[in-house]
Amino acid sequence: MRSDRSESLVTTRRTRRPDRRRLKALRSYTIEEVARTLDIHRNTVRNWIKAGLPVIDSKRPILMLGSDLAEFLLRRRDARRQPCQAGEMFCLKCRKPREPAGRMADFVASSVTSGALVAICPVCEGLMYRRASLARLYVVAGALDVHVTWAQRRIEDTAIPNVNCHQGHEA
Numbered sequence: 007m008r009s010d011r012s013e014s015l016v017t018t019r020r021t022r023r024p025d026r027r028r029l030k031a032l033r034s035y036t037i038e039e040v041a042r043t044l045d046i047h048r049n050t051v052r053n054w055i056k057a058g059l060p061v062i063d064s065k066r067p068i069l070m071l072g073s074d075l076a077e078f079l080l081r082r083r084d085a086r087r088q089p090c091q092a093g094e095m096f097c098l099k100c101r102k103p104r105e106p107a108g109r110m111a112d113f114v115a116s117s118v119t120s121g122a123l124v125a126i127c128p129v130c131e132g133l134m135y136r137r138a139s140l141a142r143l144y145v146v147a148g149a150l151d152v153h154v155t156w157a158q159r160r161i162e163d164t165a166i167p168n169v170n171c172h173q174g175h176e177a
């Protein structure tokens with residue numbers, strides 16, 4: 007379970023998508039093992055769990071089934087293919103673009119130019135994410151009531167799930 011890589015120095019943005027074919031369906035994985043198998047940061051896996059990736063039970067260490075992980079990655083791919091309108095965000099659990107509960111969202115700024123909208127799904131109450139640049143925030147957010155906050159550390163920029171809605175239908 008030892009990791010030789012220093013986590014604190016990981017700030018590089020990964021552009022390659024995790025390859026779900028590396029996962030074995032019937033195997034269970036710890037957060038560490040998922041990170042190693044998919045070559046991603048452990049915080050990314052933790053954020054997937056927050057965003058609806060099922061875990062096997064509440065015991066430590068947290069374990070995830072390979073087939074659940076593969077399914078989760080498939081849903082994220084679907085999210086990229088379905089357009090969100092202004093004021094909508096994609097719910098990973100429902101697999102649909104939806105208007106957030108109460109028409110409210112937080113914009114978590116990770117730099118002076120970009121960040122992500124975070125909101126609650128009105129149907130399943132799961133978390134919804136949508137990346138946005140500050141310049142386009144008012145286009146993307148539509149009529150939503152947006153509260154702007156700052157990410158505490160730079161590393162959170164890479165930890166937010168990379169759920170991009172199709173951009174072509176907004177402008």
Ligand SMILES: [Zn+2]
Nearest residue numbers: 097100127130
């Ligand atoms: Zn939902």
